[in-house]
Amino acid sequence: MATSKMMTPQTPIIDKEVVQRRHRALALQRFTDNVIVRIFLIAMSLLFLIPLYWMLVTGLKTTPELAAFPPTLWPKDVRWDNFWTAVNYIPFGTYFWNSFIISLFKIIGAVLSNMLVAYGFSCIEWPGRDKVFYLVIATLFLPFPVAMIPLFDLFATLKWVDSALPLVVPTFFASAFNVFLLRQFLLQVPRELSEAARIDGASEWQILWRIMFPLALPAIGVIAIFTAVDSWKDFMGPLIYIQNDAFRTLSIGLQLFRKSHDIQFNLLMAASFLTVLPLIALFLFFQRFFIRGMTVGSIR
Numbered sequence: 001m002a003t004s005k006m007m008t009p010q011t012p013i014i015d016k017e018v019v020q021r022r023h024r025a026l027a028l029q030r031f032t033d034n035v036i037v038r039i040f041l042i043a044m045s046l047l048f049l050i051p052l053y054w055m056l057v058t059g060l061k062t063t064p065e066l067a068a069f070p071p072t073l074w075p076k077d078v079r080w081d082n083f084w085t086a087v088n089y090i091p092f093g094t095y096f097w098n099s100f101i102i103s104l105f106k107i108i109g110a111v112l113s114n115m116l117v118a119y120g121f122s123c124i125e126w127p128g129r130d131k132v133f134y135l136v137i138a139t140l141f142l143p144f145p146v147a148m149i150p151l152f153d154l155f156a157t158l159k160w161v162d163s164a165l166p167l168v169v170p171t172f173f174a175s176a177f178n179v180f181l182l183r184q185f186l187l188q189v190p191r192e193l194s195e196a197a198r199i200d201g202a203s204e205w206q207i208l209w210r211i212m213f214p215l216a217l218p219a220i221g222v223i224a225i226f227t228a229v230d231s232w233k234d235f236m237g238p239l240i241y242i243q244n245d246a247f248r249t250l251s252i253g254l255q256l257f258r259k260s261h262d263i264q265f266n267l268l269m270a271a272s273f274l275t276v277l278p279l280i281a282l283f284l285f286f287q288r289f290f291i292r293g294m295t296v297g298s299i300r
Contacts, residue, residue: 052276059083059270066265079266086257086271094246095253100278102164102249103231109171110178110227111220117174118182119208123194133183140176144236152240166241167234171227178223185219186212221286228282232275250275 058066059082061075086092120126121133155166189212197207213220235251242248248256254275258268 052273052280055269055273055276059086059266059273061266063264063266082266082270083274086267087274089267090253090257090271091245092250092253092271092274095248095250098164098247099232099249099251102167103228105164105168106171106231107224107227109168110175110223113172113174114178114182114223115208115213115216115220117179118186119204119212121179122183122186123189123207123212124204133179136176136179138176148240155241161241162243162247164242164247167231167237178226181222182216182219185216189215225282225286229279232279 057072057074060078060080061072061082062077062079065072065075065077117136121129121136151166151170152161155161158165160166160169193211194207197211202210233251234249235255238249238252242252254268254271257271
């Protein structure tokens with residue numbers, strides 16, 4: 001009987017040197033890509049930090065040094081007392097406190113109202129829900145000058161002019177962008193959570209505040225930051241509705257400072273730098289929530 005030979009597949013020979021070279025090339029490529037990305041991010045960060053740095057440097061200079069050419073990158077005579085002088089030129093503390101109180105109440109109003117509206121558009125089924133939502137989004141295209149005069153007439157009729165009420169009360173009626181942001185976040189929450197809560201007898205209010213609200217904290221943090229920044233730098237609103245100096249905010253106070261001390265740009269920059277600091281601290285404190293909230297809807 002003829003003997004049959006077993007055909008065994010040949011095992012390919014793996015060159016260890018080739019594999020090591022490939023691993024080194026991939027590691028070098030990843031390292032190079034990371035370095036390039038980091039260099040780009042650092043360069044862009046420095047680009048955005050230049051105005052803040054120049055504001056600080058200008059605030060520390062003396063008045064004669066402001067006219068020097070070429071301008072100095074760091075003051076020859078550092079004047080830290082410019083900040084104290086700038087604060088005392090205007091009632092900085094009063095303006096700062098007014099801005100803080102108005103921003104705080106606007107944040108509270110924005111969080112509460114937008115959470116309620118977004119929950120109704122995302123977690124509750126009702127006829128015509130999507131059509132009404134599209135109508136709300138359409139209000140984003142309505143420019144502020146169109147509504148400025150009717151709003152002023154309304155607040156004048158209510159006798160709210162020369163108070164903070166026209167600045168604070170509208171935030172308790174939600175806004176289209178914030179509703180959109182929160183709705184997109186809530187749509188990602190599994191429906192099983194709310195359905196299980198309803199089966200257990202929970203009301204819509206309990207589902208909203210005990211389940212959805214804690215889960216939506218990243219998006220709520222973004223809304224709080226946007227509202228705080230918008231309120232802190234708002235110039236048109238306080239200019240239109242507030243006439244009493246005791247109720248003025250920092251944005252108006254800096255403009256009055258410039259009118260009173262037009263040529264002292266070092267003091268103006270010192271006051272402006274102090275005005276920007278709370279916003280920087282706010283962003284650094286809520287940075288984690290801001291990044292998580294801004295990536296909402298990018299991954300489904």
